[in-house]
Amino acid sequence: MTDMQYDWTFDSPAGGRQVDVLGDTQGATAAIQSLITDSAGEPPAIPVPADCLVTLPAGLVREDRTITEAEVRELNGNDEIALARVRSNPLRLLETLLELGTVRIGDMAASSDVLPQLLLGDRDTLVIAIRRVTFGDEMEFAEIICPTCGDDFSATISLGAIEYQKAEASRLTVPLRKGGCAIVRFPTGADQAAMLANPKATNAEHNSILLARCLVEIRDDHGNVKPGSEDLATSLGLADRRAILTQLAANQPGPRLLELSIEHEACGGEVPLPLSVADLFRDF
Incomplete structure (x- = not known):
């Protein structure tokens, strides 16, 4: 039986080199390790989904700059459990919602130290963004009373239609x-x-x-x-x-939640539909 000879060629900046893996096991191991080291680089950056990025109307002032970028995330079952535990306290519910659903403000983690420094309008903006990334852009309302004709009707609104006021x-x-x-x-x-x-x-x-x-x-x-x-x-x-x-x-500065209105298609009347932050997460 003839001896079998394995020739492996490894890429390197200086060109390929051949290593006899049977006759030079140490050299083969070193060559493989060198190949792994040379080819390893920074892990690819995973882009943040566009609907998770938020522009704050006012922003957080830090020294000579104003931070207006924030990132939110979709709420999950664990978050629902945590929110249910504080639902009887509206203020604690809001604080918990922001702490769970906000990832960062600029390059700072959205901690219980940072979030209270935001203006109310910026906080409302984050709540709307968390609602949209968790449940989608649309909200359904039933038994709306039209002030023009007196009829009640149902409607679906888009949270993207909410107007914002900048500082x-x-x-x-x-x-x-x-x-x-x-x-x-x-x-x-x-x-x-x-x-x-x-x-x-x-x-x-x-x-x-x-x-x-x-x-x-x-x-x-x-x-x-x-x-x-x-x-x-x-x-x-x-x-x-x-x-x-x-x-x-x-x-x-922030979303004009109290100024939201819709049209009653049956009569063409304009129907005020003011919202509060609590309305956005009424299911909780």
Whole structure:
């Protein structure tokens, strides 16, 4: 019987080389290892699906840049269990939903430290994106009452039809009834949590907490400035308090959920269909 000779040729920058795998086992092993090392590279990057990427209307300010890109993901059964455990607490439900469904804000993990820093409109934007990537773009509504003809009907809306308002400025200047102005900033998730921390608080108390946190300063007609505080927020007249809260709501960057409307095809009437964040996940 003739001896069998195996010749293996390995690619290398210097050209192929032949190794006798029976006569030089160490050399063959070294050659194979060299081939693996030379051919190994960075693993291919897996692109993020387009529907998982979100552009925040305001974004998170970090030093000299504003981060507006975020990534969300589809909710699964484990997430449903976690959400069901906190469904009796609307604030905790919202926080849990954001923590589970948001992957990152820019290059930062979407942690319980980062998410509360986002403006309310940015948080609403993330909730809508999580809803769309989990259940799809369409939402069905039944027993809608048309204010024009009085009939009730069912309709399907597209979440993609929701209009968004971008941030024109980080602060608002609101004229006061007796002169001067209030300088206020838009509320964040942390402000919302502080406002709703006491479930027994009245709406007036909620408003005072929010104003105390978002009121930067009061300027009178003579240039005098009073820094914002809880006492200053509660000492404002009712008309001024309402004016500030109205301007914050009207100019808040983010989805205009309360301005959504649909057409009743039977009569052609325009039907207001204001949504809340809770409506987006009403099944929970």
